[in-house]
Amino acid sequence: MSHQAVAMTPPIKIFLADANFLFIEGLSVMLSTIADFELAGMTRNASETLHQVQQVQNDIILVDANFFFQGHCTFGQHLREVHRGKILVLHDAISVSCLKKITSLADGFLSKTASRHQLCDSILAVVEGRFIKQIKGSLFASLNSTFQQELVSRYELTPREVEVIRLIALEFLSVEIAQKLCVSEHTVDTYRKNITKKLNVRNVAGIVNFAHRWQLV
Known part of the structure; x- marks a missing residue:
């Protein structure tokens, strides 16, 4: 065989x-x-x-x-x-x-x-x-x-916080962001505080730099 x-x-x-x-x-x-x-x-x-x-x-x-x-x-x-x-x-x-x-x-x-x-x-x-x-x-x-x-996962951001980051980077004021998102200005300020803490930045410039680095704008 x-x-x-x-x-x-x-x-x-x-x-x-x-x-x-x-x-x-x-x-x-x-x-x-x-x-x-x-x-x-x-x-x-x-x-x-x-x-x-x-x-x-x-x-x-x-x-x-x-x-x-x-x-x-x-x-x-x-x-x-x-x-x-x-x-x-x-x-x-x-x-x-x-x-x-x-x-x-x-x-x-x-x-x-x-x-x-x-x-x-x-x-x-x-x-x-x-x-x-x-x-x-x-x-x-x-x-x-x-x-x-990966961005959202790494920094534990919510979709709404990502949107706020975009709007901040586009130079919208808190009152304008509130109008666009149909929330109060106080809520936007809360978003800003949470974002600043999560991203470990000190001011708006830090948020703007982050947005550009991650191509959010």
């Missing part, structure tokens, strides 16, 4: 690059439990990543979005030059406008709050060249929604 050899698909070799030790360690442990994936290497800073990624054969690098905006912001160009595999950018609370700046440097984007299932799907999609098609369309709208959700 003859036995026909079965061709085995080689595992996808993954390189990890992230500054957060606990995150990258946890990610490496999770990936090691998935048969289709193989951990090729790990680094924790931009310069080490550019050096190591040339020495280690891999199919895809999962890299911290913050690496692209450190120093003189040349990391992305250099990574494209020295890395032959795909690039999946992992982001947390970074603005959508920043991510758009590196669209041409990445093959895909994924939030660090994504599930195990979403991570696996994204890795496969990027390796197969399918993910980049989504970037030009609805992906950034989705990222923007996720970005706002």
Whole structure:
């Protein structure tokens, strides 16, 4: 009785690059439990990543979005030059406008709050060249929604407080905000106090800076 050899698909070799030790360690442990994936290497800073990624054969690098905006912001160009595999950018609370700046440097984007299932799907999609098609369309709208959700979660803001922050940044007075929201001026003042405390800022300028940093206006 003859036995026909079965061709085995080689595992996808993954390189990890992230500054957060606990995150990258946890990610490496999770990936090691998935048969289709193989951990090729790990680094924790931009310069080490550019050096190591040339020495280690891999199919895809999962890299911290913050690496692209450190120093003189040349990391992305250099990574494209020295890395032959795909690039999946992992982001947390970074603005959508920043991510758009590196669209041409990445093959895909994924939030660090994504599930195990979403991570696996994204890795496969990027390796197969399918993910980049989504970037030009609805992906950034989705990222923007996720970005706002992370904002609300991190600072424990209510939807109404976010709206008040927007209006303050747009230079509306308390009496005008009260009229727009159909509440009393006293209620708006309460919102201001709560917002100041939650954001840990001292004055209106701090609130305005926060609004611009998180692209609320």
